[in-house]
Amino acid sequence: MARLEDVARAAGVSASTVSRALSRPDMISESTRHRVLAAAEELGYRHNAAARALVTGRTGLLAFSVPSLANPFYAPVIAGAQEAAEKAGCELIVVVTDGSPEREKALMDRLADRVDGFAAAGPRSTGDTLAAVARRLPLVTLNRRVRGASSVVIDTPAGMTGLGAHLAGLGHRRIAYLGGPDAGSWLDPRRLRALRESVPDREVVALTPYPPEFEAGVRATDAVLETGATAVVAYSSTLLLGLLHRMTTLGLSAPGDFSLACADDLSAAGLALPDITALHVPAAEAGRRTVERLLELAAGSRGESATHQLLPVELLVRTSTGSPATP
Amino acid sequence: MARLEDVARAAGVSASTVSRALSRPDMISESTRHRVLAAAEELGYRHNAAARALVTGRTGLLAFSVPSLANPFYAPVIAGAQEAAEKAGCELIVVVTDGSPEREKALMDRLADRVDGFAAAGPRSTGDTLAAVARRLPLVTLNRRVRGASSVVIDTPAGMTGLGAHLAGLGHRRIAYLGGPDAGSWLDPRRLRALRESVPDREVVALTPYPPEFEAGVRATDAVLETGATAVVAYSSTLLLGLLHRMTTLGLSAPGDFSLACADDLSAAGLALPDITALHVPAAEAGRRTVERLLELAAGSRGESATHQLLPVELLVRTSTGSPATP
DNA sequence: TTGAAAGCGCTACCAC
DNA sequence: GTGGTAGCGCTTTCAA
Numbered sequence: 241m242a243r244l245e246d247v248a249r250a251a252g253v254s255a256s257t258v259s260r261a262l263s264r265p266d267m268i269s270e271s272t273r274h275r276v277l278a279a280a281e282e283l284g285y286r287h288n289a290a291a292r293a294l295v296t297g298r299t300g301l302l303a304f305s306v307p308s309l310a311n312p313f314y315a316p317v318i319a320g321a322q323e324a325a326e327k328a329g330c331e332l333i334v335v336v337t338d339g340s341p342e343r344e345k346a347l348m349d350r351l352a353d354r355v356d357g358f359a360a361a362g363p364r365s366t367g368d369t370l371a372a373v374a375r376r377l378p379l380v381t382l383n384r385r386v387r388g389a390s391s392v393v394i395d396t397p398a399g400m401t402g403l404g405a406h407l408a409g410l411g412h413r414r415i416a417y418l419g420g421p422d423a424g425s426w427l428d429p430r431r432l433r434a435l436r437e438s439v440p441d442r443e444v445v446a447l448t449p450y451p452p453e454f455e456a457g458v459r460a461t462d463a464v465l466e467t468g469a470t471a472v473v474a475y476s477s478t479l480l481l482g483l484l485h486r487m488t489t490l491g492l493s494a495p496g497d498f499s500l501a502c503a504d505d506l507s508a509a510g511l512a513l514p515d516i517t518a519l520h521v522p523a524a525e526a527g528r529r530t531v532e533r534l535l536e537l538a539a540g541s542r543g544e545s546a547t548h549q550l551l552p553v554e555l556l557v558r559t560s561t562g563s564p565a566t567p
Numbered sequence: 568m569a570r571l572e573d574v575a576r577a578a579g580v581s582a583s584t585v586s587r588a589l590s591r592p593d594m595i596s597e598s599t600r601h602r603v604l605a606a607a608e609e610l611g612y613r614h615n616a617a618a619r620a621l622v623t624g625r626t627g628l629l630a631f632s633v634p635s636l637a638n639p640f641y642a643p644v645i646a647g648a649q650e651a652a653e654k655a656g657c658e659l660i661v662v663v664t665d666g667s668p669e670r671e672k673a674l675m676d677r678l679a680d681r682v683d684g685f686a687a688a689g690p691r692s693t694g695d696t697l698a699a700v701a702r703r704l705p706l707v708t709l710n711r712r713v714r715g716a717s718s719v720v721i722d723t724p725a726g727m728t729g730l731g732a733h734l735a736g737l738g739h740r741r742i743a744y745l746g747g748p749d750a751g752s753w754l755d756p757r758r759l760r761a762l763r764e765s766v767p768d769r770e771v772v773a774l775t776p777y778p779p780e781f782e783a784g785v786r787a788t789d790a791v792l793e794t795g796a797t798a799v800v801a802y803s804s805t806l807l808l809g810l811l812h813r814m815t816t817l818g819l820s821a822p823g824d825f826s827l828a829c830a831d832d833l834s835a836a837g838l839a840l841p842d843i844t845a846l847h848v849p850a851a852e853a854g855r856r857t858v859e860r861l862l863e864l865a866a867g868s869r870g871e872s873a874t875h876q877l878l879p880v881e882l883l884v885r886t887s888t889g890s891p892a893t894p
Numbered sequence: 895t896t897g898a899a900a901g902c903g904c905t906a907c908c909a910c
Numbered sequence: 911g912t913g914g915t916a917g918c919g920c921t922t923t924c925a926a
Contacts, residue, residue: 243903244904244905245903254913255905256905256912256913256914256915257911257912257913259904259906260905260911267911269912272911272912287680287904288621288680289620289680289681290618290620290621290626290681290903290904291621291902291903291904291905291918292904293617293620294617294618294902294905294917294919295903295904295918296904296918299617299681301681303660309645309646310639316637319636331662331674331677331678333660333661333662334636334660335658335659336646336661347658349613350658351658352613353568353613353616353617454808454840455841481781481808481812485808485811485812488812488815489815489820493816513781513782514782571919571920572919580897581896581898582897583896583898583899583921584895584896587896590921594896595896596895599895599896614919614920615919615920617918617920618920618921619921620902620920621901621904621921622902622921623902624902895926897924897925898926899922899923899924899925900921900922900924901921901922901923902921903918904917904918905917905918906915906916906917906918907914908913908914908915908916909915910913910914
């Protein structure tokens with residue numbers, strides 16, 4: 241592999257000049273720059289990332305941890321994050337925690353000095369652990385707010401409030417809630433609470449937790465029917481799909497036999513359901529904001545104080561919700 | 568951040584000794600080792616990855632590129648890969664190419680000297696590009712075979728042969744094939760060809776390409792019905808889900824009205840369909856093998872020759888396929 | 895078994 | 911605008 245000095249020799253200049261020609265082109269005369277660039281090209285020169293990181297303390301890498309890749313919610317999140325990283329000339333690397341706090345902590349630990357910043361989607365570690373990480377390197381949490389770290393949170397609880405009002409307005413008196421994809425999610429209990437508080441005079445039956453799986457939705461159907469609820473809110477699209485399938489098979493349909501709503505509209509993940517009333521969650525936007533904030537932290541002075549962003553969701557009222565049949 | 572020398576001073580030994588105590592414990596007397604380890608612990612010492620990489624030439628990082636995270640097939644692949652990497656004490660980092668050959672090439676380029684090896688799932692670059700990458704660093708391709716690079720391929724074409732025979736045996740004379748998730752997939756045309764060749768005296772109508780999306784399956788239904796086929800083979804689970812939903816809504820069911828089969832059984836991605844005849848693809852196993860081979864290459868001598876693994880798939884005959892109704 | 899010293903490839907400071 | 915030089919933090923000869 242060609243080194244800086246090889247290029248220097250070939251171009252008839254010093255190594256410092258080559259370094260500048262490559263990293264700070266404006267500090268170099270045009271003619272020298274051309275010569276250096278030509279020589280570098282000729283030799284197929286490439287920066288040695290380790291040497292550069294050693295002296296600058298920067299790696300050009302940003303880590304993004306997700307609990308699981310099986311949850312389609314993270315696909316658009318990562319896509320948005322990637323876009324923001326690319327714009328800043330950074331590489332975004334994705335790591336999977338499997339929802340394990342230990343694994344998550346180990347990952348942050350081992351990656352801490354190999355990346356310029358760490359974004360954690362739905363982190364499961366304790367607040368103290370996260371705060372400690374935030375002291376070591378730029379950290380942004382997505383869909384969880386902790387003291388001492390910047391965060392981006394999609395306001396699905398507020399969305400649930402809207403959804404609850406919508407269903408109550410239609411006259412539903414008993415609503416079944418199919419819990420979030422992850423038992424340890426910070427947001428999940430907040431969503432349920434928001435739903436409950438939005439319809440204080442109605443009954444909300446929580447069926448939870450259910451994994452975000454098609455078959456889980458199929459299995460959940462009987463439980464839902466047993467509750468006697470006239471409306472169902474499912475947190476995950478995949479889950480709703482299974483529920484819908486089973487209900488259709490049983491000859492039931494929305495909104496005639498029951499109302500159906502979904503708390504995440506995963507259009508970007510190929511799971512959008514055209515006629516289902518849903519909360520549109522700005523997943524890509526959330527990923528983008530997370531990385532943008534991370535870049536700010538990485539560029540800025542240490543000890544900058546944490547910021548917290550709350551992203552609104554949109555209620556998409558479609559044809560799967562309506563007034564309950566009056567028996 | 569504590570450096571090696573800080574630990575050395577604290578333990579009353581030289582930096583070399585600390586280095587050895589940490590990396591080659593067997594070269595050090597037990598008492599010294601204990602002292603060093605205690606001092607390191609005390610100071611919260613952590614290796615500096617950049618410095619280490621600079622001198623050893625190894626980073627402890629393995630990259631795994633995937634075309635898209637929206638395709639649930641890759642979730643179990645990455646999970647298996649992760650497991651293998653963990654076992655070897657490496658970090659697995661995932662990068663997304665968006666199915667763009669340019670992006671893929673750029674990623675390999677920019678990551679080449681920051682990782683110890685590169686695994687590429689369903690790569691879209693030309694064979695020459697991939698071969699060139701393989702000359703620079705250990706490279707393993709998944710679900711694509713190219714000259715000059717090691718590969719792991721899941722033998723879905725053979726699975727299609729089995730599936731074709733199964734459907735022909737049931738008496739189906741016209742079979743609709745819903746194409747693979749990715750237009751540029753190396754395997755997709757091979758699957759279709761295998762299906763065709765397995766039933767030379769039957770008609771195979773290829774409806775392709777369809778993205779792996781629920782709604783695409785819904786949309787595809789009319790096209791499928793128009794073909795007059797009595798059996799449908801869908802490549803993607805997500806697609807099949809949409810198809811199934813629409814057909815159920817239309818009052819059609821399998822295997823009475825038509826036979827239904829799926830070419831990937833994504834149980835690990837939460838999309839398994841309990842009653843659907845499907846090919847079980849060993850996705851996690853494929854991810855594991857890919858990384859294991861990568862580790863061999865990274866450990867072994869340069870210029871080791873490429874190996875090619877073919878992983879069998881299993882035909883799971885379930886209740887969604889049967890003999891066509893005789894009109 | 896341990897220590898001293900060289901050096902991995904680069905950037906940044908200080909002269910010129 | 912350019913070159914010399916020091917040094918980032920570590921591993922690894924080589925001597926003791």
